[in-house]
Amino acid sequence: MKSNAVLILKCKFAFSNFYMDTSIKIFKVVSFLEAVSFLLLLFIAMPLKYIWDMPEYVSVVGMAHGILFVLYLLGAYWMYEKLNWSLKVLGIVAICSVLPFGPFYADKKYLPSN
Secondary structure: OOOHHHHHHHHHHHHHHHHHHHHHHHHHHHHHHHHHHHHHHHHHHHHHHHOOOOHHHHHHHHHHHHHHHHHHHHHHHOOOOOOOOHHHHHHHHHHHHOOOHHHHHHHHHOOOOO
């Protein structure tokens, strides 16, 4: 009977580690995509709109970036709970979302590497 309880705890622990690793990987992908979409918006779509009068790229890239931005902030809160971040770290990671190259910094500084 005791060995069954130990086996159940081991399985539970292994699954929680798998879930943790998967959630971190998902957040890293969203973080990368959000950062790239922001850079595309700033350095390609906006110049195309204001210099060459091609506003259609801003609407496409802007919509993608907006969705990724919201997913990034939701993911940051998810990491806050999963990784037991302090409110200060959550705030820094959230501020990184509005800075060019910020999500890359947050990834290196606050997320565990695999």
